[in-house]
Amino acid sequence: MAGGKGGSGKTTTTLGLARALSRRGAPVVAADADWDLPNLARLASAADGDGGSVPDAPTVLDAVRADGAIRPDRRAPTVLAAPNDPGDADAGRALGALAEAVPDDSPTLLDCPAGASPDAAAPLRAADRCLLVTPLRRAALRDAAKTAALARRLGCPPVGTVAVRAESVPAGVGELLGCPVLGRIPAVAPEPLSDPSVRAAYDDLARRLVDEHGADRWRVA
Structure with missing residues (x-):
């Protein structure tokens, strides 16, 4: 996710x-x-309804150091947190090891740093495709286009765009970013992941992503 x-x-x-x-x-x-601003584990904890505390989730480094293989559960996503001391690890090497440790038929989603900085380059180098995530404001779209250009230079071409907090998607967004709009997530506050309309939007995004890019690679129903 870039x-x-x-x-x-x-x-x-x-x-x-x-x-x-x-x-x-x-x-x-x-x-x-995003090791400098990690919040995936915190969001997962909050969405599970435990008050928003950071769970004792394994880190990316824990996962790749364990026994050389990661065995994801089909009942719920395996969420990996950022390292506790990110300065002591090489992000590119760790994320490359993660790619080797996860079975080929298991989708692996990386929550990337924002922008086109060197920090954003490490996960883009480790990934084989990226999904652009952006609001539809002019400045955000301009920055998303820069991220898309960086991803292509690093051999991680965008397969599509997800328009977030959007009631509609104007024509031309896909052309601007060089990839189709695969999903539109409605604006819902304060807890979007618990809203049925948001859940349905992500289900539709998953369906389109599987149909167009993962049907012959991932274990899905």
Whole structure:
């Protein structure tokens, strides 16, 4: 999940899509690749209704150091937190090891840092495709286009765009970003992942993503 700005909805989309794929029976791994501003585990904890405390989730480093293999559960996504001491680890090496440790038929979603900075490059190098996540404001779309250009240079082409907090998607967004709009997530506050309309939107996104890019690769119902 890549986007141009912090707060663009990447973390919520990572978890929302992971849960939608899990509802289809896929053994999903969702990993926090934004080590400077990690919040995937916190969001997963809050969405599970435990008050928002950070769970004792395994980190990306825990997962790749365990026994060389990760065995995702088909009943719920495996959420991997950022390392406790990110400065002591090489993100590119760790995320590359994660890619090797997860079974090929299990979708792995990386919640990337915002923008086109060097920090954003490590997960894009480790991934084989990216999904752009952006609001439809002019500045956000401009930044998303820069992120898309970086992803292509790193061999991680965008397969599509998710328009978040959007009531409609104007013509031309796909052309601007060089990939089709695969999903539109409605604006719902304060807990979007518990809203039926948001859940349905992520289910539709998962269906389109599987149909167009994962049907011959991932274990899905």
